Amino acid sequence: MTSPSPVDDDRGCLRMVLAVPLVLLTLVAACFCRAALTIRPSGPWDDDAYAGIVLACVLAVGAAGAVVGVWLLPSVRRVMGWWWTGPAVVSGVIAAIRYVAAG
Structure with missing residues (x-):
């Protein structure tokens, strides 16, 4: 009888540990994406709303990039x-x- 490889034994635990930053960064990307989609400027003069949209978009793209980087x-x-990166990339x-x- 052969025993399983030590690498195979740790994959379940390692997957859970590595999933934490990926899931948290994915949630950050989704929250900022939602913010970017829900901010509505009052008109073309509403520079603060446009700045908020840009900031939310930049942070969402940055968080998605961090997920891919990790x-x-x-x-x-x-x-x-690879499918772990899918929601963040979207x-x-x-x-x-x-x-x-x-x-």
């Missing part, structure tokens, strides 16, 4: 599939589109 680490890629793309549309 996932690109070899130790993370080994135990977590939020980042939506925020980028909102940024272009607001400008």
Whole structure:
């Protein structure tokens, strides 16, 4: 009888530990994306609203980029599939589109 590899034994725990920053950064990206989509300027003179939209978009794209950056680490890629980055990337793309549309 052979025993399982030590790497296989730790993958479940390692996956849970590595999921924490990915999930938190994904939630940050989603929250800022939602903020960018819900801020409505009163008119073309409402510079504060436009600044808020731009800031929310930049932070959403930055958080999505951080998710991809964390996932690109070899130790993370080994135990977590590419689909972990999907929701954050979608939020980042939506925020980028909102940024272009607001400008």
